[in-house]
Amino acid sequence: MAQVPQTFLDALAVRTWCGLALRALGGAREEIDAINVYPVADGDTGTNLYLTLESAVTAVEAVFAGYGTGTDEPSLADTVRAMAHGALIGARGNSGTILAQLLRGMAQVLADDADDTGRAAPGIDGTTLRRALRRAADSARGAVAHPVEGTVLTVAAAAADAAEGAEGDCGTVARAAYEGACAALAATPGQLAALARAGVVDAGGRGLVAVLGALVEACTGETPAAVSGAPSGSGPHARVAGAEPAPCADGSAAEGPAFEVIYLLEAEDAAVTRLRTRLDALGDSLVVVGGDGLWNVHVHVDDAGAAVEAGVEAGRPYRIRITHFGLGDVHTGGRPPRERVQRAVVAVVPGEGLAGLYGEAGATTVLARPGEPPASGELVEAVRRAHAREVVLLPNDAELRHTAAAAAEQARTEGIRVALIPTRSAVQGIAALAVHEPERRFDEDVVQMTSAAGATRYAEVVVAERQSWTSAGICQAGDVLGLIDGDVAVIGPDLTATAERLLDRMLRAGGELVTLVVGDEAPGTVAGHLEARVRESYLAVDTVVYQGGRQGVPLLIGVE
Structure with missing residues (x-):
């Protein structure tokens, strides 16, 4: 009409x-x-x-x-x-x-x-x-x-x-x-x-x-x-009349950056001017739009972590999306749309730092802001962006199990083979990603990644917002809570001391590697303190530390 x-x-x-x-x-x-x-x-x-x-x-x-x-x-x-x-x-x-x-x-x-x-x-x-x-x-x-x-x-x-x-x-x-x-x-x-x-x-x-x-x-x-x-x-x-798609004159595609990085940014104009200069030096296809304190940043880079860190220095980046272009990308040269890569990993991550970490490992990421979990449609869109025939999906949150399952089912109707690994924490996702080998058969890769995630116990340190009953007793607003596998195990007044007690409890059951993901809310000394504790008391255990950025909780802990 x-x-x-x-x-x-x-x-x-x-x-x-x-x-x-x-x-x-x-x-x-x-x-x-x-x-x-x-x-x-x-x-x-x-x-x-x-x-x-x-x-x-x-x-x-x-x-x-x-x-x-x-x-x-x-x-x-x-x-x-x-x-x-x-x-x-x-x-x-x-x-x-x-x-x-x-x-x-x-x-x-x-x-x-x-x-x-x-x-x-x-x-x-x-x-x-x-x-x-x-x-x-x-x-x-x-x-x-x-x-x-x-x-x-x-x-x-x-x-x-x-x-x-x-x-x-x-x-x-x-x-x-x-x-x-x-x-x-x-x-x-x-x-x-x-x-x-x-x-x-x-x-x-x-x-x-x-x-x-x-x-x-x-x-x-x-x-x-x-x-x-x-x-x-x-x-x-x-299409242009009479024209047929043709490869580059030399038969090859020009190389280009490996990642597309996009995020919203809250920042002042002067900081964005500096950010433009830094990102321009890091990659290409730089577009920064917006104003009045809110910007949308888009760039193609090889170092996704550096692009995110530049945003952190400029202001507050969020809704970060990092896409790995994969093998066979064509950034210039005019070849037809690239073939799908064989396999990709799509992961939900809670903070900017982990988005960079996962992105550098080749994963397509979806940022989950505190109180704003991604919908199934956003996960489906991320699976599409991964542009792969086979996708391993890491929800990294127990609450996202059904959402991720719905997204996986939708993607399967589009001809994409999707395996959902029920990771309940980002540290389990890190463990799964560490053993990911695209050259293996899909089923074997999924089994190895699932096994690594399942062998990783996870914990988090949070601050109580109100008085409530917990499995470890009554907590008051402002108390520090240590949760193991989602259940409160330790309550204390100090974050570092509570984290130490929580880690000791986890390591009593054994372990070879401790993963610490430190959020912006945590004291700057907590990682060093916990590393020293592991080094002095658990001689056969290694520790690795990542900066999680604004991840909603002060500290994530994984023990493998």
């Missing part, structure tokens, strides 16, 4: 636009994934754009839900700010991060103009929409460390250029932007050798054309016709 034409762009039109854009990206997702060859041929640009916009739509719908079923509706300013914020916090991959900045740039102009005119104004006119599209293109280009022509940045700039030459209402401006974007998209293979070799247009630009087409429909009520030389929405049209 056709949409009602909008002479002005108001809150309802923005809501309609977001919904139409999500539908358009959903329909084009597989096509866009299939033509994704730059900057990394990992076949996920369409999916990343869809997930990013889905987060924006969720935020917009939440704003409207706050107004109930009455006749009133949120302001345009509130709506576009919600759209931009939702895209920022949900941005996935290089393409999704740039889309988030495009939406943020538009929202800045639209919201400022709406604030200036007030609620009495019917909405935003074509003049303001032109300025919004220009701000979007400029801010997205500024967020990319090393802009490349023939990408979504080129398509966005062309859309803004075309809009600036259009006179009329929002529908007229939106249509001009769409047509300019389509023409620029068709020309991308002539600007980027990787696209020409593969016989495709730019995947990110293709996604932006879908989003702008939805804007035309929201403003005019009509679905725009495909422009000559641009994709119309079906897969074959995304």
Whole structure:
């Protein structure tokens, strides 16, 4: 059913636009994934754009839900700010991060103009929409460390250029932007050798054309016709006429960084400026978007831990995602999307430090923030990102057993072989990962990893929030609790002393290796104290210490 034409762009039109854009990206997702060859041929640009916009739509719908079923509706300013914020916090991959900045740039102009005119104004006119599209293109280009022509940045700039030459209402401006974007998209293979070799247009630009087409429909009520030389929405049209995918001229792919690292970051502008410089030296495909204290950071690096540590130094990183590109990656050179690797590990981790540790060991990670366990859909998405035929899933939390089982079942319906190892703590996951050997048969690898995890007793040291009954007696708020396998075993007033008693109790049953994962909440001396205790009292036992960052508990302990 056709949409009602909008002479002005108001809150309802923005809501309609977001919904139409999500539908358009959903329909084009597989096509866009299939033509994704730059900057990394990992076949996920369409999916990343869809997930990013889905987060924006969720935020917009939440704003409207706050107004109930009455006749009133949120302001345009509130709506576009919600759209931009939702895209920022949900941005996935290089393409999704740039889309988030495009939406943020538009929202800045639209919201400022709406604030200036007030609620009495019917909405935003074509003049303001032109300025919004220009701000979007400029801010997205500024967020990319090393802009490349023939990408979504080129398509966005062309859309803004075309809009600036259009006179009329929002529908007229939106249509001009769409047509300019389509023409620029068709020309991308002539600007980027990787696209020409593969016989495709730019995947990110293709996604932006879908989003702008939805804007035309929201403003005019009509679905725009495909422009000559641009994709119309079906897969074959995304390829350059007469071109066939081809390998690199030398028959090989250029090497590139091994990891994609993404996180949200709470930090001041000055700290982010320093962070950009440091990350630019560590890797490539650097995109940092956001502002007002909240940023989304995306980079490809070989040292995932260093990228996370740089974020910790700049501010507070969270929702950290580290993806190992695996064998056969193509970062440049324009080959078709890479083949799936044979096997990968997906792990839920409680802190930034462990995210870096697991990532460096080759695992795809999902960060579980305190009080915010990942949903099954997030685990399924992580399994997809691992891009493997076989996946070992480590939930690292007893409470995530059913969630992980649901995710594994969903992934199996998509043809991925998934083995769920019921790890109940991150230290059990570390033990499993230590014996992981992708060259073994899948079943044998799973058995060895399961055995290593099961042979690792786990404990954690936490601070009681209130008075309660425990298996070790009554505790008061502020008491330090030592839990073994989830049950309170020790209660004490001091964290270091309680941790020592807890470790002694665990080592009475024997052990060869103690693993300590120290959180930011723990005293700086606790690791050294416990290492000394093990060295003096348990001569045959080794100790390894990891920094867990903001992991929700001061200390995790594993004994193998």
